[in-house]
Amino acid sequence: MNPFFSKILVNIAQKRLKAKTPSTPISKRQIAPLVKSLQVEITHAIKEFIYIVIGVFSAGFGLKGFLLPNRFIDGGATGISLLLENITTIELSFLLILVNIPFLILGAKTFSVKFALKSIAAIAFLGFVVHYIDYPTITNDKLLIAVFGGFFLGLGIGMSMRGGSVIDGTEVLAIYLSRKLSLTVGDVLLLINIIIFSFGAYILSIETALYAILTYMAAAKTVDFVVDGVEEYVGVTIISKEHEAIRVMITEKLRRACTIYAGKGGYGDSKTTYDKDIIYTVVTRLELAKLHTEIDKIDSKAFIIMGLVKDLKGGMIKRKPLVKK
Numbered sequence: 001m002n003p004f005f006s007k008i009l010v011n012i013a014q015k016r017l018k019a020k021t022p023s024t025p026i027s028k029r030q031i032a033p034l035v036k037s038l039q040v041e042i043t044h045a046i047k048e049f050i051y052i053v054i055g056v057f058s059a060g061f062g063l064k065g066f067l068l069p070n071r072f073i074d075g076g077a078t079g080i081s082l083l084l085e086n087i088t089t090i091e092l093s094f095l096l097i098l099v100n101i102p103f104l105i106l107g108a109k110t111f112s113v114k115f116a117l118k119s120i121a122a123i124a125f126l127g128f129v130v131h132y133i134d135y136p137t138i139t140n141d142k143l144l145i146a147v148f149g150g151f152f153l154g155l156g157i158g159m160s161m162r163g164g165s166v167i168d169g170t171e172v173l174a175i176y177l178s179r180k181l182s183l184t185v186g187d188v189l190l191l192i193n194i195i196i197f198s199f200g201a202y203i204l205s206i207e208t209a210l211y212a213i214l215t216y217m218a219a220a221k222t223v224d225f226v227v228d229g230v231e232e233y234v235g236v237t238i239i240s241k242e243h244e245a246i247r248v249m250i251t252e253k254l255r256r257a258c259t260i261y262a263g264k265g266g267y268g269d270s271k272t273t274y275d276k277d278i279i280y281t282v283v284t285r286l287e288l289a290k291l292h293t294e295i296d297k298i299d300s301k302a303f304i305i306m307g308l309v310k311d312l313k314g315g316m317i318k319r320k321p322l323v324k325k
Contacts, residue, residue, distance in 0.1 A: 012038060051163030052122050059156025059167055060129035066149030067215070068092060068130075069137040073200050073208065074153060075193035075216035076170040077103060083196065087203055093131035096167075097123055103169025110176050118165040126156075126167050146211045150218025157219065158226025233282050233309040236291065239263065240302035243277040249294050256281050282309055 016034065063082075067074065073082040081095040088095075100123050108116035139145060160167045174188040181188075193216060201209035240246055243260075250258045258281035265276060283291055288306075295302050 048118075048163040048165075051159045052118070052125075052165055055156040055159030055161075055163060055167065056122060056126045056129055057156075058152050058159060059126055060133060061135050062149050062152030062154075062156060062219075063092070063130055064133070064135035065138045066145045066152065070140065070142070070145050071204065071208070072145055072149060072215060073196070073204070073212045074150065074219060075196055075212070076168040076189075078153065078168050079193070079196045079200070079212065079216070083200055083203065091131065093127035096127045096130065100167075100169040103172045106176055107166070107169065107172040110172060115164065118163075119167070119169070122160050122163070122165040122167050123169075142211055143214075146214040147218050150215035151222050153215070154219030154222030155226060158223040161223070161227055233284055234288060235280065235282050235307045235309045236288075237305040238279040238281075238295065238302055239276065239304075240279075240295075240299045241276070242299040242302070243279055245298045246295060246302070247277075247279055249298060250279070250281050250291075253294060254283065254287065254291060256283055256287075 059078075063078070066072070067082060068085070071086055073079045073086070077099045078096070081092055081099045084090065084095050084099070085092045090098075100119075104116045104119050104123075107119060138148070157166070157168050161171075166172065170189065170192055174192065177188045178184055183191075197209045197212055197216075200212050238246055247258060247260065250256050258279050261278040261280065263276050263278040292304075295304065
């Protein structure tokens with residue numbers, strides 16, 4: 001770490017400790033963990049800031065380079081703003097902020113004030129970018145506008161979410177309503193967008209509404225890729241009598257890490273239960289076929305449970321290097 005930066009962190013840590021315990025002497029042992037905590041907070045804040053900046057410029061490009069010049073709309077709060085921009089004289093940059101404000105007030109109550117403030121800053125920055133930066137109009141082809149406009153808008157929304165904020169507030173409303181009603185977040189978003197697209201068909205044209213659905217689908221899929229990762233991981237639980245051979249195969253052939261759980265069979269009466277090891281590992285979708293093949297070679301009757309893993313952090317996610325003996 002840079003010595004000047006370290007000195008600043010130490011001074012901040014000392015001030016915080018003095019504020020908590022003004023009469024107690026401060027030792028280096030107390031300062032060290034607080035300095036480390038501050039370093040992590042600042043590193044994460046910088047990373048989140050970069051994500052949001054990239055997201056805002058990407059969304060601005062999708063809006064001004066594709067959707068706005070061709071009078072296209074999208075789903076969510078952005079779609080509402082684009083729809084209002086088509087029927088009023090208010091500029092899109094102001095509408096983006098005005099439409100999202102009620103959702104962000106709800107976000108402050110549902111999540112946290114910090115989340116709402118970051119989102120307000122991100123949306124205000126998006127409004128600034130849309131208003132002042134002149135993106136070139138890329139194409140007049142309707143299909144390309146729908147697909148690539150949705151892609152860049154979705155990339156912007158996804159990157160902003162990675163940065164801990166939103167530039168489309170309908171996600172907040174969907175989460176809030178899903179908690180109050182017996183509906184999933186996806187169901188609520190679908191209902192909101194059906195209403196938006198219906199108004200789009202009535203006010204603009206049915207063709208515009210149909211292209212808007214395509215734009216929304218492109219944006220939604222891009223958000224999934226950005227938030228969940230392009231390389232999808234699958235969590236695999238394996239129950240087999242040949243657990244040791246399977247463990248060796250996973251670690252040596254696939255070069256993947258695995259976790260072993262101590263288990264006991266629950267089928268039948270208590271006299272027939274037996275101890276067994278349960279193996280859990282995480283692989284990519286592309287490795288699933290090879291994993292199944294190798295398991296079948298060892299135990300074709302092995303019980304395998306698979307589930308999509310949305311996100312991963314820490315641990316041994318990547319393949320281990322092959323160590324020559």
